Amino acid sequence: MKVLLILWAAVYPFIFCVAQPKYEFRAAWIATVDNIDWPSKGNYNSDSQKAEYKKLLDMHVQNGMNAVIVQIRPATDAFYPSPYEPWSQWLTGKQGRPPVPYYDPLQFMIEEAHKRGLEFHAWCNPYRAELQIGKSSISPTHITKVHPEWFVAYGGKRYFDPGNKEAQEFVVHVIRDIVSRYDVDALHFDDYFYPYRIAGQQFPDDKTYALYGSGMDRGDWRRSNVDSIIVKLHRGIRQENPHCKFGISPFGVWRNKDRDSLGSDTKAGQTNYDDLYADILLWLKEGYIDYVAPQLYWEHGHRAAPYEVLVDWWSRHSYGKHCYIGLGIYKAGSNARWRDRNIIPLQIRDARSYNTIQGQVYFSSKSFLKNPNGWNDSLQQHYYKYPALIPPMPWIDSIAPKPPVINAFSSEGKGTEQQVNISATYIDTDKRLRQFALYVFSSLENTGISGKAPLQVIPSTTDSADCVLALSLLPQPLSSGNELYIGITAVDINNVESELSILQKLQRPNEKAEWEIVK
Incomplete structure (x- = not known):
């Protein structure tokens, strides 16, 4: 199942400052x-x-x-x-x-x-x-x-x-x-x-x-x-x-x-x-x-x-x-x-x-x-300003789906219009997909998601959709730094979440510069 995700961070500018379930x-x-x-x-x-x-x-x-x-x-x-x-x-x-x-x-x-x-x-x-x-x-x-x-x-x-x-x-x-x-x-x-x-x-x-x-x-x-x-x-x-x-x-x-x-x-x-x-x-x-x-x-x-x-x-x-x-x-x-x-x-x-x-x-x-x-x-x-996953029921299903695979990652636009386009594939043929969950991290040393709420939840009922992440409106504690990591998981119909797939590292030389994809 190929899925092109729509990932909007713009509506969640302070997500990492607020405790949330x-x-x-x-x-x-x-x-x-x-x-x-x-x-x-x-x-x-x-x-x-x-x-x-x-x-x-x-x-x-x-x-x-x-x-x-x-x-x-x-x-x-x-x-x-x-x-x-x-x-x-x-x-x-x-x-x-x-x-x-x-x-x-x-x-x-x-x-x-x-x-x-x-x-x-x-x-x-x-x-x-x-x-x-x-x-x-x-x-x-x-x-x-x-x-x-x-x-x-x-x-x-x-x-x-x-x-x-x-x-x-x-x-x-x-x-x-x-x-x-x-x-x-x-x-x-x-x-x-x-x-x-x-x-x-x-x-x-x-x-x-x-x-x-x-x-x-x-x-x-x-x-x-x-x-x-x-x-x-x-x-x-x-x-x-x-x-x-x-x-x-x-x-x-x-x-x-x-x-x-x-x-x-x-x-x-x-x-x-x-x-x-x-x-x-x-x-x-x-x-x-x-x-x-x-x-x-x-x-x-x-x-x-x-x-x-x-x-x-x-x-x-x-x-x-x-x-x-x-x-x-x-x-x-x-x-x-x-x-x-x-x-x-x-x-x-x-x-x-x-x-x-x-x-x-x-x-x-x-x-x-x-x-x-x-x-x-x-x-x-x-x-309810920020999304929450529906809690899974382990007595119904406790087997995690396979994590998604990232196909493409690109950046376009400048200034307040800069955005990232992402394409991912859900590869688990044994489990039906419900949605994807998007996470943003300030470093690779802190990418645990067991108690971390997602930045966005993206429903998936079709094989493809457009994908846009507005970088200029990322959470303030992250956007003030000089590096950024984007991760994504798959969530199946029983609300069981996969392991995290790290999409890409983004970097910018200073606060006024554009975010750049690090190859």
Whole structure:
């Protein structure tokens, strides 16, 4: 695979002066249910949808994100041509109606994300089937019509009964189909397993409990149902697509300490374990999931669920898997605390203080459109000013790809227009390439990259691209010296980085002279 890289250093003039993480997951959720984020309500034209989606991605790239989590199955429907489920009403206005002009939104969304160097996590809701009973658009081919016995009504919505074994198998088939046909980087579930409790109402699963409960405590039985589908999904994803990750974004409190000594020092009214019947810690311990993204949508000092308590608790309970903290930018301006522009920066700094927390995820995309509290500016100018590689998962892949080979290196232009053109070849035929990472060094004695963040990350989805490095805008501590070394690595689709290839030495006699390539 021959690749001609575009390497811009101009936007990173002080990169070596600022401490930054080499690895960090930085993502935003793009919710499609009820047209929360995309496509906008009433936008059923395919070309307009595409333009709107690309604009969203460009905003996230500008803000420094390296991943998006896009909802492709909001209510047992599909944002792609599915053999199991009808087209989503939030895509075309009527469930079962294909897009016009026809396109495959999922394929399009993945390709556009990868072009921009963004991982694509396919977000599916496991059990929600009808958002508003009697008001939602439901196709005659929808599974609630085909197998009504699999479903229960609760709180004005319709859900799969998680205790129904056939329903479980159906969901597993749907997910297997996605990860086998599409180049998704991860399969992502949110917090809705058993639904949140509604005062005065009982979840109507008496029938399946009588059939399958076998004398178990109902809470234990419900948890076993959720455990069962998580195990089946884990196995199915690995079998269909071994490099595809599996992540869960749970409610922020696993369990309160007054119910379990292992729980957090919180007073949450509902919890994953006791109310949603999702034993997240078990799944992490057993390796059924690869990452957890707890939704910590509370501020520091919150009376029931303080952010500082929960970020510390999750940092100690990820059991070697990745933990990305979910941050609620949608709450901007909702009360006095959330009118404070420092709240999100403080939460980022707190999360970064733990080496067992590997990143942040933001809910949701539309909140960024108005630059709430100036947080877009904070990310662009400070917290995400410099790129970070997505942290690799060694239990999925720990074998490094081969380093790239440099084909050509030349300089052109003068003064502020001086630039270097670089051509490189990725030579590893056994591992798929994700991107290249560019590094700049002031000497050959200091070219270690184990803890060093790259100057630039260059996505690679095609065989060739132009390559330019603007030398006049190199980091100030380097450009004031008289020699410079440029290095590059290859990063595969599992985010494993190769060894460094040193491209070339550049030198200039004095600060006013042009940089020269040393042969």
